[in-house]
Amino acid sequence: MRLIITFLFCLSAPLILFSQNNIWKKEAKQVLKSYHQVYQFDNSQKNQFLELQQEYLSKEASLSAIKTTDYDRYLVKRQQLKTTTEKSMLRFLNDRQLSVYQKQQEIKAQKETELKAKLKKEGASVEEIKRALLEME
DSSP states (O other): OHHHHHHHHHHHHHHHHHHHHHHHHHHHHHHHHHHHHHHOOOHHHHHHHHHHHHHHHHHHHHHHHHHTTOHHHHHHHHHHHHHHHHHHHHTTOOHHHHHHHHHHHHHHHHHHHHHHHHHHHTTOOHHHHHHHHHHOO
8 A cells, every 4th residue: 555655646746746846837937928028138138037937936935834933034045045036137238228126126215115114214223124125126
């Protein structure tokens, strides 16, 4: 009986991984569409972005285990993953695309500043402010 269960598990494991990989590919393609509208990637950049996004989704899925047990740690890890992914993306952007990226970062920094000011005005603690900033998308 154990042999049969082990055999079935061994047969199903690759199917599960293949299925999950297809889901990540679909999600990565959806994200690519929105990024392509902003950055207008060439074909090489599209392929690099798809690989990068699939890796990001895979790693983000592995973080889901700590999301329910240690939410603050999850937020920090997710932010680290986003930062690493963005730095990897910067390597294949051209000058025009980098200019667009920098403008987006300036807008993001402005939104963070506004959120900090709003939360301070409401009397939020330093920890609450940090958490809110990490939860920003």
